[in-house]
Amino acid sequence: xxxxxxxxxxxxxxxxxxxxxxxxxxxxxxxxxxxxxxxxxxxxxxxxxxxxxxxxxxxxxxxxxxxxxxxxxxxxxxxxxxxxxxxxxxxxxxxxxxxx
Amino acid sequence: xxxxxxxxxxxxxxxxxxxxxxxxxxxxxxxxxxxxxxxxxxxxxxxxxxxxxxxxxxxxxxxxxxxxxxxxxxxxxxxxxxxxxxxxxxxxxxxxxxxxxxxxxxxxxxxxxxxxxxxxxxxxxxxxxxxxxxxxxxxxxxxxxxxxxxxxxxxxxxxxxxxxxxxxxxxxx
Numbered sequence: 001x002x003x004x005x006x007x008x009x010x011x012x013x014x015x016x017x018x019x020x021x022x023x024x025x026x027x028x029x030x031x032x033x034x035x036x037x038x039x040x041x042x043x044x045x046x047x048x049x050x051x052x053x054x055x056x057x058x059x060x061x062x063x064x065x066x067x068x069x070x071x072x073x074x075x076x077x078x079x080x081x082x083x084x085x086x087x088x089x090x091x092x093x094x095x096x097x098x099x100x
Numbered sequence: 101x102x103x104x105x106x107x108x109x110x111x112x113x114x115x116x117x118x119x120x121x122x123x124x125x126x127x128x129x130x131x132x133x134x135x136x137x138x139x140x141x142x143x144x145x146x147x148x149x150x151x152x153x154x155x156x157x158x159x160x161x162x163x164x165x166x167x168x169x170x171x172x173x174x175x176x177x178x179x180x181x182x183x184x185x186x187x188x189x190x191x192x193x194x195x196x197x198x199x200x201x202x203x204x205x206x207x208x209x210x211x212x213x214x215x216x217x218x219x220x221x222x223x224x225x226x227x228x229x230x231x232x233x234x235x236x237x238x239x240x241x242x243x244x245x246x247x248x249x250x251x252x253x254x255x256x257x258x259x260x261x262x263x264x265x266x267x268x269x270x271x272x273x
Contacts, residue, residue, distance in 0.1 A: 014101075089212070
């Protein structure tokens with residue numbers, strides 16, 4: 001089932017791109033689409049960060065991942081490149097687990 | 101699937117114990133922004149037939165940014181194709197190496213790999229937060245997802261957030 005879902009998701013993601021290159025330009029001018037579409041990734045990425053940091057299964061938890069996210073946030077504020085941000089987060093979690 | 105945030109999200113939802121279909125829905129919703137990119141790129145690229153089918157797969161954050169940053173159409177097209185081909189090859193090569201190498205790694209938690217996806221999402225999110233409204237929406241979305249989390253299956257909090265933000269975007273003003 002995972003592979004079926006993956007294939008469907010890949011197909012939909014591709015279809016969305018093809019639609020973008022093929023649809024008439026007036027869709028771009030609809031203010032509701034202009035407003036809503038850029039907000040979707042903002043909301044979904046924020047929700048993903050929250051659920052992957054503060055949850056274990058269906059329980060809310062506060063563990064070393066919260067500190068890792070904090071360090072990653074500092075790296076982002078310092079305009080560190082993508083890989084450094086990711087490595088800083090992972091290293092923080094690994095080191096704290098080692099120390100605790 | 102060649103659109104990073106969607107790929108990470110799909111894996112993330114399943115990794116957290118969610119249904120693959122919740123993962124697929126989240127990946128598709130994250131991919132909707134590529135349609136807007138495509139609409140902007142269509143006039144710049146003016147691709148038809150089979151070339152459009154290939155160009156579509158390369159429409160992502162990076163290629164759009166590189167293409168619209170040029171002020172001459174031929175430079176835009178070159179930037180789009182060069183960025184697209186380079187990213188597509190290296191990204192998938194990296195994915196393959198990662199998929200093969202994971203078997204050689206110990207428990208991912210020891211290396212802190214469970215903290216890597218949120219850091220990656222944060223790096224993807226940060227450039228979109230330069231105004232007050234997206235910042236407020238990001239915090240509200242995180243809060244809604246955490247409030248919903250104990251009560252619904254994994255992956256579903258993301259879909260709740262998506263529905264709310266679409267209603268907000270379509271209705272306000």
